[in-house]
Amino acid sequence: MGVNAEVNAKPEARVIAVAGLGLIGGSLARRLADRGRRVIAWNHRPAPYDLARAAGIECVDDVTDLARAVPDVLVLCTPLKAMPDVLAKLAPVLDRRTVLTDVGSVKGQVRDEVKAAGLNDLYVGAHPMAGNEFSGYAASDPSLYDDALWAITFDERTAFDRLLVVADMICEGVGDRFIAIDDDTHDHAAALISHMPHVVSTALANELTETPGRNIAQALAAGCWRDMTRVALTDPDRTRAMVEEDAANVAMLLHHMSERLDSMATLLESGDETAMARIREFFAVARPYREYKARERGGAAHETVTVRIDGGDETVWRGQLLESAKRGEHVTHMTDRGHAVAEVRTALV
Amino acid sequence: MGVNAEVNAKPEARVIAVAGLGLIGGSLARRLADRGRRVIAWNHRPAPYDLARAAGIECVDDVTDLARAVPDVLVLCTPLKAMPDVLAKLAPVLDRRTVLTDVGSVKGQVRDEVKAAGLNDLYVGAHPMAGNEFSGYAASDPSLYDDALWAITFDERTAFDRLLVVADMICEGVGDRFIAIDDDTHDHAAALISHMPHVVSTALANELTETPGRNIAQALAAGCWRDMTRVALTDPDRTRAMVEEDAANVAMLLHHMSERLDSMATLLESGDETAMARIREFFAVARPYREYKARERGGAAHETVTVRIDGGDETVWRGQLLESAKRGEHVTHMTDRGHAVAEVRTALV
Numbered sequence: 001m002g003v004n005a006e007v008n009a010k011p012e013a014r015v016i017a018v019a020g021l022g023l024i025g026g027s028l029a030r031r032l033a034d035r036g037r038r039v040i041a042w043n044h045r046p047a048p049y050d051l052a053r054a055a056g057i058e059c060v061d062d063v064t065d066l067a068r069a070v071p072d073v074l075v076l077c078t079p080l081k082a083m084p085d086v087l088a089k090l091a092p093v094l095d096r097r098t099v100l101t102d103v104g105s106v107k108g109q110v111r112d113e114v115k116a117a118g119l120n121d122l123y124v125g126a127h128p129m130a131g132n133e134f135s136g137y138a139a140s141d142p143s144l145y146d147d148a149l150w151a152i153t154f155d156e157r158t159a160f161d162r163l164l165v166v167a168d169m170i171c172e173g174v175g176d177r178f179i180a181i182d183d184d185t186h187d188h189a190a191a192l193i194s195h196m197p198h199v200v201s202t203a204l205a206n207e208l209t210e211t212p213g214r215n216i217a218q219a220l221a222a223g224c225w226r227d228m229t230r231v232a233l234t235d236p237d238r239t240r241a242m243v244e245e246d247a248a249n250v251a252m253l254l255h256h257m258s259e260r261l262d263s264m265a266t267l268l269e270s271g272d273e274t275a276m277a278r279i280r281e282f283f284a285v286a287r288p289y290r291e292y293k294a295r296e297r298g299g300a301a302h303e304t305v306t307v308r309i310d311g312g313d314e315t316v317w318r319g320q321l322l323e324s325a326k327r328g329e330h331v332t333h334m335t336d337r338g339h340a341v342a343e344v345r346t347a348l349v
Numbered sequence: 350m351g352v353n354a355e356v357n358a359k360p361e362a363r364v365i366a367v368a369g370l371g372l373i374g375g376s377l378a379r380r381l382a383d384r385g386r387r388v389i390a391w392n393h394r395p396a397p398y399d400l401a402r403a404a405g406i407e408c409v410d411d412v413t414d415l416a417r418a419v420p421d422v423l424v425l426c427t428p429l430k431a432m433p434d435v436l437a438k439l440a441p442v443l444d445r446r447t448v449l450t451d452v453g454s455v456k457g458q459v460r461d462e463v464k465a466a467g468l469n470d471l472y473v474g475a476h477p478m479a480g481n482e483f484s485g486y487a488a489s490d491p492s493l494y495d496d497a498l499w500a501i502t503f504d505e506r507t508a509f510d511r512l513l514v515v516a517d518m519i520c521e522g523v524g525d526r527f528i529a530i531d532d533d534t535h536d537h538a539a540a541l542i543s544h545m546p547h548v549v550s551t552a553l554a555n556e557l558t559e560t561p562g563r564n565i566a567q568a569l570a571a572g573c574w575r576d577m578t579r580v581a582l583t584d585p586d587r588t589r590a591m592v593e594e595d596a597a598n599v600a601m602l603l604h605h606m607s608e609r610l611d612s613m614a615t616l617l618e619s620g621d622e623t624a625m626a627r628i629r630e631f632f633a634v635a636r637p638y639r640e641y642k643a644r645e646r647g648g649a650a651h652e653t654v655t656v657r658i659d660g661g662d663e664t665v666w667r668g669q670l671l672e673s674a675k676r677g678e679h680v681t682h683m684t685d686r687g688h689a690v691a692e693v694r695t696a697l698v
Contacts, residue, residue: 205635283585286554
């Protein structure tokens with residue numbers, strides 16, 4: 001391989017280590033092995049090893065063996081609460097050529113733990129929008145990753161070449177697409193579309209539970225109530241853990257919602273002409289969202305665009321990737337150090 | 350017929366007049382005609398008359414003709430905003446033997462309009478939990494009423510015999526079941542399970558619409574967000590009208606929700622031991638609701654009970670019917686002036 005080819009070669013994730021063979025990690029390992037990547041896996045209990053080996057996955061006895069294989073990427077797929085322990089074991093043996101990533105749902109917390117272990121320079125965060133209500137390797141299914149979107153997260157220390165390795169794992173290895181954003185943007189968005197609404201849904205269920213005529217209200221309930229309270233039926237301990245891990249964002253958004261609802265209540269109590277006009281405004285705010293959903297239902301086609309990402313310029317690539325995500329683009333392929341190919345999904349305009 | 354038989358005969362709804370042949374009125378008229386009741390109908394435009402006559406429904410040119418036929422029941426199925434005009438036309442010609450009822454979704458407002466027209470003594474409120482996203486006679490379908498629950502509403506002036514006529518129309522005429530409650534209980538429950546959650550859903554959609562990274566949040570959204578914002582996609586003018594018609598109840602419930610969410614936000618910001626304990630309590634409140642839904646999913650069987658309703662005693666029957674509804678019982682049949690047969694549905698305990 002000549003010097004020129006060496007310089008321009010796009011970093012790849014040919015050897016991938018997976019720590020944790022639960023639903024998400026097991027499905028990922030199987031998907032990557034099915035698509036021709038070399039996958040080495042470890043699990044805190046060896047129970048799934050026979051099945052995993054039959055699926056073409058190499059299994060090792062100790063999490064440090066993953067590091068010693070010097071994989072291109074090591075993916076942490078353990079529960080968030082197990083991360084500090086796993087990171088402490090990996091830190092002394094992890095080769096600097098390996099990119100460290102994870103699949104956790106709260107990126108700020110994982111990065112803090114990675115920093116505490118002294119591994120932030122090796123790290124790129126990741127979060128696949130995939131999952132279901134089951135758990136464990138027995139429930140794993142490579143098709144869980146069909147057409148899934150991932151978030152890749154970076155901070156000011158993240159090396160662009162390491163981000164390219166994770167992008168290669170996602171786009172070429174798994175066959176998915178991604179958006180690349182900073183941790184705060186990710187955690188705020190996740191709080192907005194999931195963690196905070198879980199609290200709202202639970203508060204609705206609490207209101208009914210504490211109403212004296214609760215069986216009357218429940219008898220009259222139809223589709224609106226069923227949908228609005230479905231996620232309140234989730235195991236409350238799981239919901240509570242999720243909310244507490246993203247507490248600052250959830251608290252801020254709950255204050256916003258509280259103000260929106262209180263303000264609407266006051267307008268309804270007033271009922272004068274000014275109030276009526278402001279009630280009309282309240283119902284008009286979400287117009288762009290309604291129009292976006294109508295276009296989506298109408299099956300709006302995805303456009304394909306090429307986006308220039310100046311990977312060689314440390315001052316601009318983060319902003320370029322973030323702006324791309326804000327425009328509603330999902331990256332399907334990184335062609336080289338300088339370009340991303342992205343689908344433009346229907347976006348809110 | 351002897352005197353004794355006369356006294357004990359259960360009042361029946363043999364001849365039923367329907368004012369308004371839209372989705373709800375048209376489906377009701379067809380259902381009653383299919384099941385052998387004599388149905389006379391009027392619509393503000395005669396467009397559906399040919400189809401209605403083919404379905405065995407007698408059609409008349411003027412709303413006053415409905416009253417002149419001296420039906421056992423006259424059902425107002427017009428939009429709420431058309432009610433005052435229709436009531437003003439009916440008031441001079443309505444025979445006192447006719448029971449006046451309606452299918453409106455806010456019972457307090459309809460009763461106020463009925464009172465303004467001087468017709469409260471003839472009136473019993475009704476609200477079928479049936480409907481879909483379509484409108485007009487062309488969309489009507491008798492199966493809309495399959496296994497539907499109705500609310501019957503009364504006030505301190507309601508005559509028990511008139512309630513029995515409406516109950517006969519619902520149970521024997523339509524083949525449905527009902528709960529009987531006062532207007533305030535109905536309108537509070539409807540605000541809790543529908544009107545208020547519509548505002549909450551819209552406030553969530555507003556929060557996303559006003560977020561700078563809204564396309565990022567939307568990209569990461571999954572089932573929780575989709576379900577929580579589905580009703581925010583309803584025509585906002587329709588939602589606004591519904592909320593304004595039940596303004597006092599909606600405002601009170603929005604204040605409750607605002608307080609619940611603000612209090613949770615403050616606890617998350619505090620994060621001390623006391624706060625953590627109160628967060629656990631927040632997630633525990635809805636336990637009876639989760640258990641109820643789990644029993645429902647498990648296909649818990651309905652028990653059949655006979656409930657004594659002392660129709661002859663003006664001071665007790667309202668409370669007896671209300672308590673029955675609070676216990677989660679749905680009345681399927683009134684046997685005579687003194688008894689209701691009810692299914693006990695799975696209830697919150």
